[in-house]
Amino acid sequence: EDQVTQSPEALRLQEGESSSLNCSYTVSGLRGLFWYRQDPGKGPEFLFTLYSAGEEKEKERLKATLTKKESFLHITAPKPEDSATYLCAVSNTGNQFYFGTGTSLTVIP
Amino acid sequence: DARVTQTPRDKVTEMGQEVTMRCQPILGHNTVFWYRQTMMQGLELLAYFRNRAPLDDSGMPKDRFSAEMPDATLATLKIQPSEPRDSAVYFCASGLGVHEQYFGPGTRLTVT
Numbered sequence: 001e002d003q004v005t006q007s008p009e010a011l012r013l014q015e016g017e018s019s020s021l022n023c024s025y026t027v028s029g030l031r032g033l034f035w036y037r038q039d040p041g042k043g044p045e046f047l048f049t050l051y052s053a054g055e056e057k058e059k060e061r062l063k064a065t066l067t068k069k070e071s072f073l074h075i076t077a078p079k080p081e082d083s084a085t086y087l088c089a090v091s092n093t094g095n096q097f098y099f100g101t102g103t104s105l106t107v108i109p
Numbered sequence: 110d111a112r113v114t115q116t117p118r119d120k121v122t123e124m125g126q127e128v129t130m131r132c133q134p135i136l137g138h139n140t141v142f143w144y145r146q147t148m149m150q151g152l153e154l155l156a157y158f159r160n161r162a163p164l165d166d167s168g169m170p171k172d173r174f175s176a177e178m179p180d181a182t183l184a185t186l187k188i189q190p191s192e193p194r195d196s197a198v199y200f201c202a203s204g205l206g207v208h209e210q211y212f213g214p215g216t217r218l219t220v221t
Binding site for chain 1: 113142151152153154164165167200202207208209210211212213214215
């Protein structure tokens with residue numbers, strides 16, 4: 001069965017303390033892996049799509065990487081405004097989508 | 110600034126009542142998604158449409174839920190009859206294809 005597992009569930013960082021979020025996936029034919037950011041009371045906001053192992057994408061302090069079994073979202077020198085829940089999702093060749101339960105990130109000034 | 114809009118933003122209803130949620134996708138987007146989010150289950154895909162045709166509704170309880178796109182500017186999700194376990198935040202998202210989705214603000218549904 002296709003599934004996505006994110007870790008850790010929650011992460012507290014000091015401002016400027018870099019870290020990584022993990023997304024492990026099992027999927028029958030990966031079409032794409034996605035990262036979203038969700039702020040409280042709002043809908044998820046698209047960040048990245050990765051299609052194949054070895055691919056990397058960057059946006060400001062965020063960098064997403066992909067291997068055949070997992071993806072990492074690296075956060076470099078985070079700021080308090082990076083505090084949010086980060087969601088990972090995959091789509092398979094059957095056009096089905098599966099979201100992880102997210103990592104809640106808190107960046108302390 | 111193009112955005113997905115959803116109405117109503119909040120809905121409180123009694124068990125057994127019909128609930129209709131509406132979504133206006135971003136103009137020009139050909140793919141529309143309905144999701145449900147709860148603390149226990151996280152974000153679940155209920156159904157999605159491409160060019161107004163349903164592509165996948167395998168995540169939707171068919172006995173009480175229905176999703177339609179009467180035209181390119183409106184998507185609806187109906188629950189009849191509603192049950193307390195349907196209480197959740199329902200999100201609509203749209204995109205050009207499936208790989209970059211833009212979410213609306215959600216409808217918070219409470220069924221008592």
